[in-house]
Amino acid sequence: xxxxxxxxxxxxxxxxxxxxxxxxxxxxxxxxxxxxxxxxxxxxxxxxxxxxxxxxxxxxxxxxxxxxxxxxxxxxxxxxxxxxxxxxxxxxxxxxxxxxxxxxxxxxxxxxxxxxxxxxxxxxxxxxxxxxxxxxxxxxxxxxxxxxxxxxxxxxxxxxxxxxxxxxxxxxxxxxxxxxxxxxxxx
Numbered sequence: 001x002x003x004x005x006x007x008x009x010x011x012x013x014x015x016x017x018x019x020x021x022x023x024x025x026x027x028x029x030x031x032x033x034x035x036x037x038x039x040x041x042x043x044x045x046x047x048x049x050x051x052x053x054x055x056x057x058x059x060x061x062x063x064x065x066x067x068x069x070x071x072x073x074x075x076x077x078x079x080x081x082x083x084x085x086x087x088x089x090x091x092x093x094x095x096x097x098x099x100x101x102x103x104x105x106x107x108x109x110x111x112x113x114x115x116x117x118x119x120x121x122x123x124x125x126x127x128x129x130x131x132x133x134x135x136x137x138x139x140x141x142x143x144x145x146x147x148x149x150x151x152x153x154x155x156x157x158x159x160x161x162x163x164x165x166x167x168x169x170x171x172x173x174x175x176x177x178x179x180x181x182x183x184x185x186x187x
Contacts, residue, residue, distance in 0.1 A: 035179040055114040066141050070150040079146050080154040104160035108134055109187055112168025128171045134165030
């Protein structure tokens with residue numbers, strides 16, 4: 001993979017320098033555009049594919065950025081099992097940690113949102129399963145980071161990632177209703 005492509009992927013998924021307002025607007029705009037495209041398509045199989053393919057690409061990019069593209073900086077396994085330790089570190093003067101926490105929430109928003117877009121009755125009636133899947137996936141990523149000494153594995157990342165997926169799940173219904181209203185006005 002070329003260095004330019006690697007840099008682009010890193011800058012998109014590790015958005016530490018992004019303005020939070022811009023990030024929020026981009027996530028909401030992407031969600032509304034995605035739902036609009038889904039509403040324009042009447043074929044249920046194509047609708048399902050349009051929900052599954054971006055999710056698979058998203059998960060692949062997450063695995064790439066969190067595991068494959070990382071190198072061990074120290075060669076040793078570093079972890080923190082203390083929940084909400086990032087907030088303690090923030091109050092000790094490490095202000096960068098809040099930015100990382102917000103980015104972890106934003107990083108997993110698409111996980112919850114894209115799975116919610118599936119027209120599967122299984123997920124519609126059991127939104128908590130999506131949040132559980134996000135928790136398990138995030139925990140697996142953190143365990144792999146620990147196992148292969150690829151960064152700092154911490155419970156807070158799992159908490160923030162799960163929160164991001166939950167926000168994605170709960171954002172689906174209001175955004176879906178919003179796009180429904182937009183379609184009704186245009187007709």
